[in-house]
Amino acid sequence: MKRERIIELFEKFKELKIAVVGDFVLDKYLKIDTRLNEPSLETPLDAFQVVSNRQYPGASGTIANNLTGLGVGEVYAVTFIGDDGNGYELKREMRNRNIKFDYVIETDEMITPSYLKPMMWDGFLEEVESNRLDIKNFKNTPDHLEKAILNMLDDVFEHMDAVIILDQMVESNCGVITDRVREKLIELGSKYTDKIIYADSRSKIQKFKRMSIKCNNYEACKAFYPELDGEPDEGMVLECGFKLFNQNGRPAFITMGKNGIMTFGDRGAVVVPTEDVPRPYDICGAGDSVSASVVSSLAAGADEVEAAFMGNMVAGVTIRKVGETGIASLDEVLKTFDGWFTETTPWQK
16 A cells, blocks of 8 residues: 555545444543542542543544544534533533534433543653543433434435444443344445445444444454454454455454454455554554544545555554544654555555
8 A cells, every 4th residue: 555545545534424323432531640649538548639631532432533533524423422521521522523413312311421541640650541430321221212313323324425333332222322223223234335334343243234344353253152262363263254244245354453454355354464563552442543544444435455554554643642542643644654664565555
């Protein structure tokens, strides 16, 4: 893949309309200065002192944030957000990134999922992330709220160039992507064969059909081998990748960390290499940045191998941004490309 092709795809991103369907989460990083720890008067524990915080749209919001960072023309959220403090802050962060609210429902029946990330700092060394605190829904999505999501989907699919589905919640039917919503998405995937439709799911990827699939190597193999324990070998990844491709009839993308992305499509199975990024790095959100860049590239006319290459390049930028939900600009992607590739690299041809 040539440098000029990257620039060409970024130019085409400006013309795209892409929707992200799923749970939008508030990512909140709390910077704790450990030099200021105070003994609690009420308990035998230390009271940590938060000296600053930074916030980003997380989960589906990370994908949407990356889409806007890539310069996609219009980015739409398809979700519900709780009528609460975290919802207020999440909406503010989304507006600041020009994520559109045409398909956002506000409700007082569900909470806004939030990931609180304490970052320990001693005043000298890099911040170190402590145990994350997750706030999310553990009750079923109300029927009328589910119907409201279902009723929007026809309009979403009709007017978008691409639709990204993120099934973030492991708990069944406790978020935006319920069983009924997934069935509707599959129905629309069968109808809109000319559009880029793409799904990522932590625990149910094998249930998504008639759309492109993205997951990591463990998730892909766990879908077909539920008793899998440990890292799958390459043969199993190949088998499960082709199963995902064959059951969907659209390209499948399996991420393999530092070993790149394996694509399955009309060109067969192809391993697309990635940069070996030196430490320190933070892989949180790397998969979401891959999703944003893969889908943008497909919608801009790239094939699955070019799209995976773009996904690797963008993730190589975002994981360097430790302690934040990173995004990647054209200049940053080109800098990564120029620093890693040479004229003799086959991926530049």
